[in-house]
Amino acid sequence: MVVPAQIRNLVLMAHGGAGKTSLAESLAFAAGAIDRQGRVEDGNTVADFDPDEQKRGMSVKLAIVSFEHKHTQINLIDTPGYADFVGEVIAGASAADVALITVDATSGVQVGTETAWRIAEQRAMPRLLAVSRMDRENSSWASAVSAIRATLGPQCTPLQLPIGEAQNLTGVIDVLRGEAYMGDTDKGTAVPDEHAEALAAAREALIERIAEADDDLTLKYLEGEPLTDAEINSGLKTAIAAGTLVPILASAATSNIGTQSLLRLIHEHVPSPADITPAMGERDGTPVELASDPSASPAALIFKTNADEFVGRLTYFRVFAGTIKADAPLWNAQQGESERPSNLARVLGKDRHSVAELTAGEIGSVTKLGLSGTFETLCDKAVPVQLAVPALPAPVFSAAIEPKSKADVDKLGPSLQRLTEEDLTLRIERDADTGQTILSGLGESHVELAADKLRGKFKVDVVVKDRRIPYRETITSQAEAEYLHKKQTGGHGQYARVALRVEPLGRGEGFAFDNKIVGGAVPRNYIPAVEKGVTEALTTGVVARYPLTDLKVTLYDGKHHDVDSSDMAFKLAGSQALKEASQKARPILLEPILGIRIAVPDTATGDVMSDLNSRRARVLGMEPASEGHTTIVAEGPMAEFRRYATELRSITGGRGTFSSTFERYDPVPDHVSKKVVDAAEEESANLH
Numbered sequence: 001m002v003v004p005a006q007i008r009n010l011v012l013m014a015h016g017g018a019g020k021t022s023l024a025e026s027l028a029f030a031a032g033a034i035d036r037q038g039r040v041e042d043g044n045t046v047a048d049f050d051p052d053e054q055k056r057g058m059s060v061k062l063a064i065v066s067f068e069h070k071h072t073q074i075n076l077i078d079t080p081g082y083a084d085f086v087g088e089v090i091a092g093a094s095a096a097d098v099a100l101i102t103v104d105a106t107s108g109v110q111v112g113t114e115t116a117w118r119i120a121e122q123r124a125m126p127r128l129l130a131v132s133r134m135d136r137e138n139s140s141w142a143s144a145v146s147a148i149r150a151t152l153g154p155q156c157t158p159l160q161l162p163i164g165e166a167q168n169l170t171g172v173i174d175v176l177r178g179e180a181y182m183g184d185t186d187k188g189t190a191v192p193d194e195h196a197e198a199l200a201a202a203r204e205a206l207i208e209r210i211a212e213a214d215d216d217l218t219l220k221y222l223e224g225e226p227l228t229d230a231e232i233n234s235g236l237k238t239a240i241a242a243g244t245l246v247p248i249l250a251s252a253a254t255s256n257i258g259t260q261s262l263l264r265l266i267h268e269h270v271p272s273p274a275d276i277t278p279a280m281g282e283r284d285g286t287p288v289e290l291a292s293d294p295s296a297s298p299a300a301l302i303f304k305t306n307a308d309e310f311v312g313r314l315t316y317f318r319v320f321a322g323t324i325k326a327d328a329p330l331w332n333a334q335q336g337e338s339e340r341p342s343n344l345a346r347v348l349g350k351d352r353h354s355v356a357e358l359t360a361g362e363i364g365s366v367t368k369l370g371l372s373g374t375f376e377t378l379c380d381k382a383v384p385v386q387l388a389v390p391a392l393p394a395p396v397f398s399a400a401i402e403p404k405s406k407a408d409v410d411k412l413g414p415s416l417q418r419l420t421e422e423d424l425t426l427r428i429e430r431d432a433d434t435g436q437t438i439l440s441g442l443g444e445s446h447v448e449l450a451a452d453k454l455r456g457k458f459k460v461d462v463v464v465k466d467r468r469i470p471y472r473e474t475i476t477s478q479a480e481a482e483y484l485h486k487k488q489t490g491g492h493g494q495y496a497r498v499a500l501r502v503e504p505l506g507r508g509e510g511f512a513f514d515n516k517i518v519g520g521a522v523p524r525n526y527i528p529a530v531e532k533g534v535t536e537a538l539t540t541g542v543v544a545r546y547p548l549t550d551l552k553v554t555l556y557d558g559k560h561h562d563v564d565s566s567d568m569a570f571k572l573a574g575s576q577a578l579k580e581a582s583q584k585a586r587p588i589l590l591e592p593i594l595g596i597r598i599a600v601p602d603t604a605t606g607d608v609m610s611d612l613n614s615r616r617a618r619v620l621g622m623e624p625a626s627e628g629h630t631t632i633v634a635e636g637p638m639a640e641f642r643r644y645a646t647e648l649r650s651i652t653g654g655r656g657t658f659s660s661t662f663e664r665y666d667p668v669p670d671h672v673s674k675k676v677v678d679a680a681e682e683e684s685a686n687l688h
Contacts, residue, residue, distance in 0.1 A: 001323075002073050004274040004292040004361035008266050009075045009318070010128075011096035013089055013119065015112025016058060016081030018104040019132035019253055021047045023262075024065045024078045026253035030184070030260055031074070033067030033348060039254065046349035047078040052452060060085055060449055061423075062092040062304060064316060064347040064363060072267050073346075075363040076100075081112045083654060084443035087392050087425035088304075089119060091374070094390045095303040095318035095363055097276045099125045102132040102251070105139035105165070108147035111654035117152055123390075126271055127246045130262065134162050135169045135252035145248055152246070157209045158202050159247035160261060161195065172250045172258045175202045176232060184256035186264070206245075207232060213239035233269070241271040273361030279320045281377070281385040288385060290321040292360040297383040298322030298330065305374045307418045307457065311367045316347070317378065318363050320387060324378070325357040331381035332372050339378060341366040374424055394659060395427050395440035396645040399447050400468070401454075402437070404461040412437070415458035419450055426450055433470035433547065443645050469639045470592060471676060472665055473541030474550040475585035478503040482557070483577035485569050496569035498522070498530055499557035502581040505550045508664060511538060512552040522558035522570070529567040530555055533574030542582045543589055543673075544680035549665075551585075553578060589673045590665040592638040598648065598658040599631050607651050608632060615640035616669070635663060639672075 012020040025045045029037040038044035043054035047063040059080040066075045077092040079085075093099065099120035103113055120127050129152075131144045141162050148156045161173040163180060171182035173195060179188030180195075191199055210232060211221035217235050220227060227235070239245035247265065251258040273292035281288050281299060290299050304316040324330065326344045331337075345352035347365050358364040372378060375389040401416070403409045416428045416439070427440040441447045447464065454460045482499035505512065513531050522530065538548045555574075596617070600608050605622075609632065612619060617636030625631045641660065648656045668676060 001294065001357070001359055002362060003294065003359070005272050006071060007073045007075070007273050007361040008270050009077075009095065009097045009273065009361065009363060010100045010266065010270070011077040011079060011089075011092040011098070011125075012100050012102065013079055013093070013112075013116035014081050014102040014132075015104065015107070015110035015116075018081060018102045018107070018110070018112065019130075019251070020081060020102050021045050021059055021078055022253040023100075023102055023130060023132060023251060023259075024063075024076050026251075026256050026259045027074075027076065027263060028065050028067055028348070030256060030263055031067045031069040033065075037254075037256075049350040051456060052449060058082065060088075061306075062088045063349055064365075066346045066348055066363065069263055070267050073362065074263075074266060077363070082445065083112070083115070083649065084441065084446035084449075086115060086119075086442060087423060089116065090390050090392060091303045093119050093123055093125065094301065094375075095316070097125070097273055098270050099127045100130060101127060102130045103144055103148060105131050105134045105141065105144050106136050108144050109151045114151065114655070124243065124277070126240050126243055126276075128240075128249065128262075128265070128270070129156055129246055130249045130251045130258075132251045132253060134165055134250050135167065135255050135257065137166055139165050139169075141165055141250060148248060155209065155244055156246045156248055157206050158249075159206060159265070160250045160258065161198055161202055162250040162258075163192065163195065169252055169255070169257060172261055173199055174261055175199065175206050176236065178203070181258075181261050184259065186260035209245045210235040210239050213242050213244045237269045237271070237275075240269055241275050279387060281320075281387045283383075283385045290385070290387070293321055294323050294359040296321040296360070297380040297385075298324050299377060299379045299385050299387060300324055300330075301387040302372055302374055302376050302378065305421050307422055308367075311343075311352075313368055314365055315367070315369050315372065316363070316365050319358050319360050321360050322380070323357050323359045326355075329381075330378040331384060333377040333379055333384050333386045335371055335376065337371055338381065339369050339372055341369060341378070343367045373421055392425050393442060395425065395442060396658065396660075397443050397447055397643070398438050398440040398467050399444075400434075400436040400465045401439045401451065402463045402465060404463060408461050411458065411460045412454075412462065415454055415460045418458065419453060423450070431467070431470065433472075434468040436465075436467060438467055439464075443649075444643070466642060469642075471544065471546040471668070472549045472590040473543045473546050473582075473587055474548065474590055475502055475504050475582055475587050477586045479581050479584035480556075481577050481580035481584060483573050483580060485573040485576070488564075492566075493561075493564040494566065494569040494572075495561035495564035496526070496566075496573040497559035498555065498570065498573040498577045500534070500574070500577040500581050501554040501556055502578070502585050503552050503554075504585075505552050507550055507666075509550055511535070511549060514552060514554040516554050516556040517558065521560075522555065523560055523565075526560065526565065526567065526570040527555065529570040530558075530574035533571035534578045536571075537575040537578045541587065542579055543587050544677045545684065546589065546680075548578075548582060548587075549590070551582075553581075589668040589676055591668045591672075593635055593663045593666050594638050594641060594660040595663045596634045596636055596641070596658055596660045597631055598634065598656060599625050599629055600648075600652050600656040602628055602630055604652040604656060605630050605632070608648070608656065611647070611651055612636065615644075616672075637666075637668075638662075
């Protein structure tokens with residue numbers, strides 16, 4: 001049995017392309033978990049095994065890389081770096097204890113770095129920073145460290161120094177040990193003389209930061225007494241766990257420089273599940289702590305569900321308390337149902353290594369759970385508990401998904417359901433106004449990838465289109481019309497005359513029907529047929545065939561025939577009378593208006609405001625947000641914001657975010673209305 005003190009759970013996070021997957025590969029190779037080191041560019045790394053990742057050359061979902069090193073079970077959760085897949089990062093962080101954030105030595109702190117830092121900070125996670133790609137052209141240790149400390153804080157302190165950089169990188173210096181580690185070796189040597197001064201300064205700064213984490217060490221340090229090696233090592237682990245020290249490391253993963261030193265740090269100083277604050281859960285409405293105790297009642301959080309074409313449903317989970325044994329029954333606290341997990345395994349990329357049990361602190365997988373989904377808790381039925389669930393961002397980009405063939409129609413629904421089980425940041429809805437199936441996600445790339453999964457993994461051929469804007473129509477004045485429906489076809493004919501009055505209602509009041517017939521001009525039994533004809537005609541307006549709304553229809557006169565009148569005749573007459581009356585009542589188009597909240601860096605506020613003006617938006621106000629950020633509150637037409645997620649990222653360098661809610665319908669300006677009408681006529685012509 002692996003005990004919690006022997007486990008290290010780290011989530012790898014960063015900006016896209018900053019070397020997370022390469023670092024995971026290097027660590028697994030250095031530990032002997034894999035016998036050949038792959039490359040992201042070649043599509044053969046242990047973490048990027050998904051065909052979509054290999055095709056794109058980047059991570060699009062989290063992967064687990066578990067291995068043993070010096071009797072320590074190390075579980076790395078490699079996550080995507082692009083904003084569209086931040087849900088995977090949040091899921092990975094929910095199962096980890098420590099965040100390992102890579103910073104590209106050629107680019108420094110980027111928006112993805114800040115996002116990773118913010119996620120770790122929200123969860124109060126200890127952090128490590130690895131300045132990656134130190135062997136690349138234009139890499140700069142000094143610039144990267146300066147940017148890290150300026151942006152993320154002075155607690156970020158070098159624990160290593162590079163020996164050279166770019167093509168001249170040959171090794172790293174361990175600041176505490178005062179030793180150099182050349183190439184990919186784990187054997188320390190003397191530090192070159194030219195680095196002695198930098199080493200002394202870095203060691204002094206590091207020891208000062210370590211001393212600050214412990215009152216006794218602080219007092220001893222201030223009194224000028226040297227700290228012993230044991231005190232320094234113990235203090236380093238305490239400071240990392242407390243977050244008062246974030247070590248900065250030097251790394252060149254593809255050359256394996258710095259990898260052995262990072263493994264040693266993980267083994268010796270990174271907090272284990274036994275060292276961190278217990279996870280929080282809830283039992284009968286009362287908060288409870290779940291310490292990493294293998295003998296306690298079991299409690300595990302599912303943090304990822306995959307649809308695997310070979311093993312079926314694959315579930316990743318983290319055991320927070322107790323021990324989970326193969327084939328032993330567990331209770332799904334959210335579903336109120338029993339599960340019997342079999343095929344327990346530790347995970348190394350796409351490979352699964354079967355185990356009989358997984359204990360507190362461990363991360364593993366299980367296949368073919370019957371009903372349990374992501375962020376649900378598996379526990380003991382006698383001691384039920386629900387673990388805390390992280391908040392996920394709401395979708396910001398939507399597109400319509402249409403099947404290409406009749407066979408695809410039948411498969412689309414179940415496949416979409418499986419897709420959203422895998423990724424909780426995707427959302428599926430049926431737009432009642434347009435009849436389209438809408439797939440929403442965190443950006444265009446997110447939705448495009450989901451469509452690719454439908455085609456590749458689920459064999460459903462789909463077309464992705466812009467979602468139609470659910471325009472509506474209304475009238476702006478009162479008008480009357482009458483319609484005579486008369487037809488003789490041998491035998492009984494058809495006869496109905498209907499006279500209607502239409503008048504506008506207030507915005508959002510919908511539709512009202514009033515019967516003002518007197519003297520039996522239209523027999524009472526035909527009134528419902530007239531109303532039905534009117535109601536059905538509301539679905540197709542007279543401007544651009546969009547639904548009519550916000551109007552009152554009054555039936556005030558008509559005529560019937562004792563033999564030839566029927567429900568159908570009065571229904572048709574009511575429908576046509578409404579159309580004629582609506583055409584006389586100065587009809588207009590209405591468009592949906594969104595309420596929008598946009599969080600942007602202060603430096604981008606002017607550009608965002610200017611862009612909003614070009615979108616027919618109206619700025620309602622500005623609110624101070626976090627330091628250096630402002631929230632712009634605005635309203636704007638949905639039609640102008642279909643691709644705003646992509647465009648806002650471009651304007652703000654990826655640092656702007658927004659949310660929107662439907663507010664109301666407003667009239668479409670004349671110059672815009674003509675374009676909408678022309679587009680509707682063209683679409684109608686194409687259909688016929």
